[in-house]
Amino acid sequence: DIQMTQSxxxxxxxxGDRVTIxxxxxxxxxxxxxxxxxxxxxxxxxxxxAASSLQSGVPSGFSGSGSETDFTLTINGLQLxxxxxxxxxxxxxxSWTFGQGTKVxxx
Amino acid sequence: xxxMVQSGVEVKxxxxxxxxxxxxxxxxxxxxVISWVRQAPGQGLQWMGRISVYNGDTKYAQMFQGRATLxxxxxxxxxxxxxxxxxxxDTAVYYCARQSFEWLPKQDRALYYSDYWGxxxxxxxxx
Numbered sequence: 122d123i124q125m126t127q128s129x130x131x132x133x134x135x136x137g138d139r140v141t142i143x144x145x146x147x148x149x150x151x152x153x154x155x156x157x158x159x160x161x162x163x164x165x166x167x168x169x170x171a172a173s174s175l176q177s178g179v180p181s182g183f184s185g186s187g188s189e190t191d192f193t194l195t196i197n198g199l200q201l202x203x204x205x206x207x208x209x210x211x212x213x214x215x216s217w218t219f220g221q222g223t224k225v226x227x228x
Numbered sequence: 229x230x231x232m233v234q235s236g237v238e239v240k241x242x243x244x245x246x247x248x249x250x251x252x253x254x255x256x257x258x259x260x261v262i263s264w265v266r267q268a269p270g271q272g273l274q275w276m277g278r279i280s281v282y283n284g285d286t287k288y289a290q291m292f293q294g295r296a297t298l299x300x301x302x303x304x305x306x307x308x309x310x311x312x313x314x315x316x317x318d319t320a321v322y323y324c325a326r327q328s329f330e331w332l333p334k335q336d337r338a339l340y341y342s343d344y345w346g347x348x349x350x351x352x353x354x355x
Contacts, residue, residue: 122290152332155341157273164323164345165265165273171330171339208273212340216289217263222272 123147123211127220133228140196142223144209149189153213156185156194159222160205168207169194199225230254232324232346239352240314247310248349250324257305258282261327263342264298264309266320274320278327278340279307314353321348 124147134140144154152172157165167176169185172192182197196203204227209220235249250262263278277288279298286298297310307324325342332339 151335153335153339157342159273164325164348165342166345167341167343170341170343171332174330176341176343210273210275210342215287217275217278217340219265219273219275 122216123150123214123218125209125211125218125220127207127209127223129223130221131224131226133226134199135228136199136201138199140199140203140225142194142207142225144187144192144194144220146190146192146211146213150211150213152188153211154185154187154192155210155212156183157208157210158203158205159208165208196225201227230326230344232326232344234322234324234346234349237350237352239354242315242353242355244314244353245310245312246314246351247308248322248324248351250307250309250346252305252307252326255326257300258302261329261340262298262300262307263325263327263340264296265323265325265342267323267348268317268320271320276309276322281307311351314351316353319351319353321350323348 126145154172156169159165173185184195206222206224231253233251261280264276279286299308324346326344327340328343329338329340
């Protein structure tokens with residue numbers, strides 16, 4: 122299986138900060154990379170698909186970049202509602218896999 | 229509007245089976261792929277498998293191969309996930325998710341992403 126490694130595992134930030142989360146794939150996955158946000162007790166929500174395409178309805182402060190093995194999720198101007206856990210997922214191989222998650226906490 | 233409504237909480241004994249349902253509405257069920265993801269308490273997301281509703285084709289994560297079965301009922305637009313030989317470490321919230329896709333011409337195949345999710349079903353395995 123393709124392993125997805127996110128960093129950091131957690132971070133503390135303040136409202137208004139710019140936050141960057143990285144996701145590394147164990148092999149080339151082109152741009153078959155999605156990002157999700159999950160809040161406690163809720164189902165995940167799609168933010169970004171195909172590495173950089175913003176899902177409809179997602180605020181423009183979220184952006185994604187990268188290809189092959191290295192990907193980034195950036196949150197510009199962190200809002201209170203953005204404190205959550207973020208997951209990357211590859212859908213390149215037959216067996217899909219998630220990163221372990223990055224928890225964004227309030228500083 | 230798209231809705232994915234899952235069945236309720238389940239409590240099972242070790243060794244038993246569980247079957248979770250995911251009733252969908254608001255889209256043409258037969259045109260989509262449905263995947264299943266689980267999340268153990270305090271842990272991350274784990275992909276279990278997917279089913280193409282239009283042809284019944286299934287793919288499973290290796291760790292669930294032979295123990296999980298994904299099915300659909302097109303007459304009720306419902307997807308099902310059955311997990312057998314339950315163990316305590318199967319205690320988790322189980323989610324269904326609709327897969328939409330974008331065709332990537334450079335790769336000449338589709339990229340799938342989960343755009344709508346069920347609310348989750350807690351399955352507790354305990355003696």
